[in-house]
Amino acid sequence: MEMMQKSCGLFVDELASKAAVPGGGGASALVGAVGIALGNMVGCLTLGKAKYAAVEPDILALNEKASALRARLKSLVEADAVAFAPLAKAYSIPKDDPARAAVMESALDAAAAVPLEIMACCCQAIALLEEYAAKGSVLALSDAGCGALFCAAALQAAGLNVTVNTRLMADRAKAARLDAQVEEMLREYPARANAVYERVRARLGGK
Incomplete structure (x- = not known):
């Protein structure tokens, strides 16, 4: 049975x-999908309300992008499981087997690629949730904040799943490039998600 089934x-x-x-x-991808789904919910609760008529075109565009991201993150739950299977087998190859190094390197590449894409999707989701929080119905404001926090957690967790693989790569130049991509995303997007949370909390009367 597929993971999302x-x-x-x-x-x-x-x-x-x-x-x-x-x-x-896979858990990171699922949490990211839940996070952006909350953005979609904010959008759906905003559409058709006279108070938000001016931003309805923006919300429709946000919903389209969020739906696509949600679908991609759901597919990455399965993709992560598929990518890990060869790596699990590679670990069982005897260390004195001449083929082990090449098999491991290929498996590590695939196992790192999926969480890196999960991270990229979560960054896009956080950017959308910023807009949902700014333009969406105030009745669903807390959901935009929750979504941003979920996507930040998913982003950071997926980052760990990249680096757990890059640290074992024989190609250290490639590992460094992947690690740099991870660091670039982590420098910017968790802070943006937290800023959404803080703005939402302040608007809801939090301290």
Whole structure:
């Protein structure tokens, strides 16, 4: 059964088990999908309201982008499981096997690529949630803040799933390039997500 076809309960139970998948990468993608889904919800609750008629075209555009991101993040839950399977097998190859190094390197490349894409999607999601928080219905303002926090957590968690693989790569130049991409995203987007949270909290009367 594909990951996104499982019930929430089964997914969480398998996540808690010793099964190889799902793991941190898939969980990150799922949390990111939940985060941007909250943005979509803000948009849906804003559309059709006279008070927000001026921003309706913007909200429609946001919803279209958010729906595409949500679909991609959901697909990355499965992609992460698929990418990890060859790596799990590679770890079982005897260390004295001449083929092990090449198999490991290829598997590490694939295993790092998926969480890196999860990170990129979460960055895009945070940018959309900034707009949802600024333009969406005040009745759903807290959901925009929640979505931003979820996407920031997913971004940071996916980053760990990149670096756990790059640290083992024999091609250190490639590893450094991937690590630099991770750091660039982490420098900017968690702070942007937290700024959304702080603005939402202030508007809701928090301190």
